[in-house]
Amino acid sequence: MSDDTTERLPDGPIAEKQVGDPHHAVWSLLESVTDPEIPVVSLREMGILRAVRESAGSLEVVITPTYSGCPAMSQMEDDVKAALAKAGVAARVVTQLAPAWTTDWMTLEARAKLRGYGIAPPQASACAYQGVNLVQFAARKLASEAQQAVTCPQCGSSNTTETSHFGSTACKALYRCLDCLEPFDYFKPY
Amino acid sequence: MAAHADYVLHLADNAVILGQRNAQWCGHGPVLEEDLALANNSLDLIGQARLLYQHVAALRHDGRTTEDLLAYFRDVPDFKNYTLLELPHSTALAPTASGNRDYAVTMARNFLYSALMVLLWDALKASKDLQLAAIAAKSLKETQYHLRHSRDWLLRLGDGTDESHARMQAAVDHLMPYTQEFWTSSAMETAAAAAGVGVDTRNLQTVWNTLVDDALAQATLQRPAAGGFVPTGKLGVHSEHLGFVLAEMQCLARAHPEAVW
Numbered sequence: 001m002s003d004d005t006t007e008r009l010p011d012g013p014i015a016e017k018q019v020g021d022p023h024h025a026v027w028s029l030l031e032s033v034t035d036p037e038i039p040v041v042s043l044r045e046m047g048i049l050r051a052v053r054e055s056a057g058s059l060e061v062v063i064t065p066t067y068s069g070c071p072a073m074s075q076m077e078d079d080v081k082a083a084l085a086k087a088g089v090a091a092r093v094v095t096q097l098a099p100a101w102t103t104d105w106m107t108l109e110a111r112a113k114l115r116g117y118g119i120a121p122p123q124a125s126a127c128a129y130q131g132v133n134l135v136q137f138a139a140r141k142l143a144s145e146a147q148q149a150v151t152c153p154q155c156g157s158s159n160t161t162e163t164s165h166f167g168s169t170a171c172k173a174l175y176r177c178l179d180c181l182e183p184f185d186y187f188k189p190y
Numbered sequence: 191m192a193a194h195a196d197y198v199l200h201l202a203d204n205a206v207i208l209g210q211r212n213a214q215w216c217g218h219g220p221v222l223e224e225d226l227a228l229a230n231n232s233l234d235l236i237g238q239a240r241l242l243y244q245h246v247a248a249l250r251h252d253g254r255t256t257e258d259l260l261a262y263f264r265d266v267p268d269f270k271n272y273t274l275l276e277l278p279h280s281t282a283l284a285p286t287a288s289g290n291r292d293y294a295v296t297m298a299r300n301f302l303y304s305a306l307m308v309l310l311w312d313a314l315k316a317s318k319d320l321q322l323a324a325i326a327a328k329s330l331k332e333t334q335y336h337l338r339h340s341r342d343w344l345l346r347l348g349d350g351t352d353e354s355h356a357r358m359q360a361a362v363d364h365l366m367p368y369t370q371e372f373w374t375s376s377a378m379e380t381a382a383a384a385a386g387v388g389v390d391t392r393n394l395q396t397v398w399n400t401l402v403d404d405a406l407a408q409a410t411l412q413r414p415a416a417g418g419f420v421p422t423g424k425l426g427v428h429s430e431h432l433g434f435v436l437a438e439m440q441c442l443a444r445a446h447p448e449a450v451w
Contacts, residue, residue, distance in 0.1 A: 065328075067233070067234060067237060067332060068234055068237030068238045068240070068241055068325075068328055068329060068332060069232075069233035069234050069235070069236050069237025069238070069240075070233075070237065071233070097241070097321070097324035097325060097327075097328060098320065098323070098324035098327065099327070100324065100327040100328045100331070101328070102331075129334060134308050134309070134312065134334065134337075134401075135397075135400065135401050135404065137334055137338065138305075138308075138334070138337045138338045138341050138401070138405075139341065139404065139405070139408075140338065140342075163223065164223035164224075164226065164227060165227055165335060165338065165339045165342075166223070166226050166227035166229075166230040166231070166335075166339070167226065168226070169230070170230040170233050170234060170332075174223065188335070190331050190332075
């Protein structure tokens, strides 16, 4: 794994590449690589696959980690390498940290697929808080957050409550719907 | 350059030691949700430590240093973590059994430390070391949730039953003096701050105090006067507890060096 913070990557969701994009074939090949924990969304839709580019005469595929300790990251890197190798594409896989991954990069399709899979997608925009907002966030006093109730992926009710900050993986919180009474995972804004 | 790498090593050691400590709750959490929460908290911290250790290896650029070497093949005096983070989950000075684990101590420590780290990571986003700035931007997002989680428990236990209040107050009384180490200067921190790589934590102290006082007041807890012995873990002079943490953390790697699976 190498890190290269010199080249600026796109800062936002990445739409599916159209025919005519210089690396269209590689992008569409990698559409089949999904998040091992959430097999319904592709790495591009999750915002993990950031770029396919030429670098020093060879092809480079750039991915960015989600949570620092996410155990699925090395699996994703291996899956990308395997998909490339299987198709006979010679490319390096590079991990780059900046700009930091955010749930704001998840595409609309990814959010719809998460909901269909039973995971409530991140509701609030995920800016990192600063100064007084940090204190407010920690104290659960952020007005912007209070206005955005998490809706149940089963029945659509916004009458839900947090059971635990941390769920089955680092990126999710555990919620419960007070109407249909089903528990569900909530993908936290990051 | 040595101070620069040492400063990043200090941040990495903080993360790995607290990550290792909190992982001791794995399978022993007071409730299932908290067992998961602490495992996730450790995963974040160990992930941050890996990124930081990899960066130290890149900074040293000696063809020898690796993240595994830094985590598994250094001894107590080489570690630069705050003493606070190596203490057992207990207010007893010499806890004798794992049954002495007290969740109030775990949560009070996570609160005091993550209250510092949200401020420090936020400031380090502007570091001239761009890789450190990138790690800080990621770590801040994770630490925000650690702070919120531990603050919730500070309130729940502090403003809970007589028993939970007494134990949380004892935990805060026990740990607060160790936070003095946050604000003492060291050669590596001074040099890193002067180079624009690090941050002088004393500039964060006022906001930290506000954060801590606000939470303690809401939790109906008293803030003890910080005084007495000032710990020196970041200088490599540790309590007797770190050796036991390292023994547990390093024994497998040392028994089977370079093993892979």
